[in-house]
Amino acid sequence: MTTIQHIAAYKKPLDAFDVVVVGSGPSGATVARTLAEQGKAVLILEFGGLPSPGAALTPHQATFTKAVTYTEQMDGNPWTACCVGGGMQFYSAITFRYRAADLRASQFLESDMAIDWPIEIQELNEHYAYIEALLGIEHMGDYPLSARATRIAAAMSSLGYHPHPMPLAILPPQHPHGCGYCAACDSRCCPMGAKASVITRSIINDDGLPGSITVLYGCLVKRILQESEGQASGVECYIPFSSQRLRIPVAKVVCCSNAIQSSALLLRSRSSFAPRGIGNEHDLVGRGLSLKVSGYSIGSNRRWLKEADLAAPHRGAPATVYTDDFYQAPDMPTRFGGLIYEVASPVPEENIGHLRIHYLAGDEPWSHNRITLEDKEDEFGIPILRFQYRNTANDEARLAYLTARADEILREAGAVTIRHDRPMHRKGASHLHGTARAGVDPARSVVDPLGKVHGYDNVYVMDASVMNFAGNWNPTHTIMANARRMALALR
Numbered sequence: 001m002t003t004i005q006h007i008a009a010y011k012k013p014l015d016a017f018d019v020v021v022v023g024s025g026p027s028g029a030t031v032a033r034t035l036a037e038q039g040k041a042v043l044i045l046e047f048g049g050l051p052s053p054g055a056a057l058t059p060h061q062a063t064f065t066k067a068v069t070y071t072e073q074m075d076g077n078p079w080t081a082c083c084v085g086g087g088m089q090f091y092s093a094i095t096f097r098y099r100a101a102d103l104r105a106s107q108f109l110e111s112d113m114a115i116d117w118p119i120e121i122q123e124l125n126e127h128y129a130y131i132e133a134l135l136g137i138e139h140m141g142d143y144p145l146s147a148r149a150t151r152i153a154a155a156m157s158s159l160g161y162h163p164h165p166m167p168l169a170i171l172p173p174q175h176p177h178g179c180g181y182c183a184a185c186d187s188r189c190c191p192m193g194a195k196a197s198v199i200t201r202s203i204i205n206d207d208g209l210p211g212s213i214t215v216l217y218g219c220l221v222k223r224i225l226q227e228s229e230g231q232a233s234g235v236e237c238y239i240p241f242s243s244q245r246l247r248i249p250v251a252k253v254v255c256c257s258n259a260i261q262s263s264a265l266l267l268r269s270r271s272s273f274a275p276r277g278i279g280n281e282h283d284l285v286g287r288g289l290s291l292k293v294s295g296y297s298i299g300s301n302r303r304w305l306k307e308a309d310l311a312a313p314h315r316g317a318p319a320t321v322y323t324d325d326f327y328q329a330p331d332m333p334t335r336f337g338g339l340i341y342e343v344a345s346p347v348p349e350e351n352i353g354h355l356r357i358h359y360l361a362g363d364e365p366w367s368h369n370r371i372t373l374e375d376k377e378d379e380f381g382i383p384i385l386r387f388q389y390r391n392t393a394n395d396e397a398r399l400a401y402l403t404a405r406a407d408e409i410l411r412e413a414g415a416v417t418i419r420h421d422r423p424m425h426r427k428g429a430s431h432l433h434g435t436a437r438a439g440v441d442p443a444r445s446v447v448d449p450l451g452k453v454h455g456y457d458n459v460y461v462m463d464a465s466v467m468n469f470a471g472n473w474n475p476t477h478t479i480m481a482n483a484r485r486m487a488l489a490l491r
């Protein structure tokens with residue numbers, strides 16, 4: 001049975017749950033479902049509200065995710081979305097599996113932290129398959145190339161590269177419930193359920209589960225409480241709607257609030273038992289923040305304004321073609337990474353007369369890339385975050401290589417001018433990883449390979465915080481597969 005309610009409207013006892021999960025995004029939803037399949041009663045606490053079909057991302061980005069950045073201003077980006085379903089409600093549905101080398105990146109990249117995952121890729125395979133079935137994406141690869149992707153693919157082929165249809169968690173237009181080409185759907189909640197998400201695929205809302213899932217939204221978890229060594233006793237929450245503070249007892253608590261917010265929650269959970277925060281005995285929580293390196297090349301040609309396919313706005317999936325030719329290209333700096341693919345602007349008209357290419361690669365995780373807490377508090381009484389992030393020379397070189405390859409493809413497609421947009425992520429990004437690293441050595445990692453915080457019996461982290469290397473792909477599929485792997489082992 002599933003209940004999804006504002007916490008202010010929930011009248012039943014809050015001490016009756018086997019497991020409390022913080023965050024209802026794809027990681028939290030996967031953990032909750034996996035446990036409910038085993039008959040457990042799961043409570044998900046979610047700060048954001050319930051997004052309506054067709055909603056845009058911006059109103060679902062919370063002020064509590066703002067952070068002080070290198071500019072000394074509170075101008076850190078509000079990362080992903082703050083709502084039931086998390087960032088997956090608004091994503092582009094790009095759904096790659098990772099490869100073996102993503103879990104063994106130390107052979108290519110440098111870092112002062114543990115960079116290899118403590119598991120092998122084979123341990124994820126059955127969980128990838130489960131998630132693909134759950135999301136109903138047997139149609140992956142069937143989504144037709146957009147008009148712009150067709151041009152990009154032709155240019156890739158003519159340069160000797162290998163274009164492939166993007167694996168998308170979107171029912172293709174030919175399917176009875178398939179995409180209706182309503183918008184350029186990055187940053188939009190699909191109004192017709194064609195795009196797979198926590199809500200549209202009933203990951204949590206499934207009355208066939210032997211256990212139960214109760215999602216209470218409008219509830220910000222401020223900290224995890226402790227009354228004895230190595231044991232969480234409850235969570236302290238704040239309900240902005242009623243300005244109420246609430247203590248909820250926990251038998252087990254799983255942090256799934258993303259790699260910024262989960263580590264912030266652990267850091268906020270200071271007590272006499274954990275003076276530096278839970279799991280932070282070795283000053284590792286929040287370190288190793290990885291956001292990937294990425295950028296956009298936008299090609300233009302005035303002639304394209306007169307050609308019907310490129311003079312029209314873009315509608316439909318924003319990314320329909322990619323090449324992985326550079327994943328381990330011999331002339332790529334470090335010989336490792338990344339992905340090049342079509343990505344349309346989320347504003348349909350902004351694509352008129354342009355071809356737009358995105359490239360990304362997993363960044364080197366260094367301990368100086370981190371989040372910490374300031375002494376000041378925000379309007380919810382939450383310590384403000386400080387966000388420190390910069391890329392290494394290897395990161396820059398890999399990004400420069402990918403930019404050059406994307407530009408080459410655009411020129412081959414006929415672009416006369418090329419503009420670059422390079423976020424460099426010093427104020428945030430939407431792919432978040434690495435702030436509670438996984439391993440067997442408590443001096444080098446925050447959680448064990450199954451997500452349990454070292455030194456704790458009942459505190460877990462099961463989101464992308466535990467990904468030691470961010471991977472050279474879009475991460476959500478792997479976040480979900482890995483969350484399921486860890487949740488299946490939770491006893």
Ligand SMILES: Cc1cc2nc3c(=O)[nH]c(=O)nc-3n(C[C@H](O)[C@H](O)[C@H](O)COP(=O)(O)OP(=O)(O)OC[C@H]3O[C@@H](n4cnc5c(N)ncnc54)[C@H](O)[C@@H]3O)c2cc1C
Binds near residue numbers: 023028079090186
């Ligand atoms: C516009 C956009 C496009 C994207 N496209 C893709 C794509 O095509 N493919 C891909 O793989 N990835 C994509 N992503 C990234 C993807 O959304 C994330 O990887 C994914 O959502 C991470 O899942 P998560 O469950 O770990 O965290 P989130 O989705 O961030 O969910 C965490 C949830 O926890 C809640 N929360 C946080 N702190 C607290 C607290 N203290 N108390 C209570 N609740 C809390 C938040 O409100 C949020 O709802 C995209 C992201 C965006 C924003």
Ligand code: SF4
Binds near residue numbers: 194
């Ligand atoms: S373009 Fe298609 S998948 Fe995207 S929001 Fe619209 S109907 Fe949904």
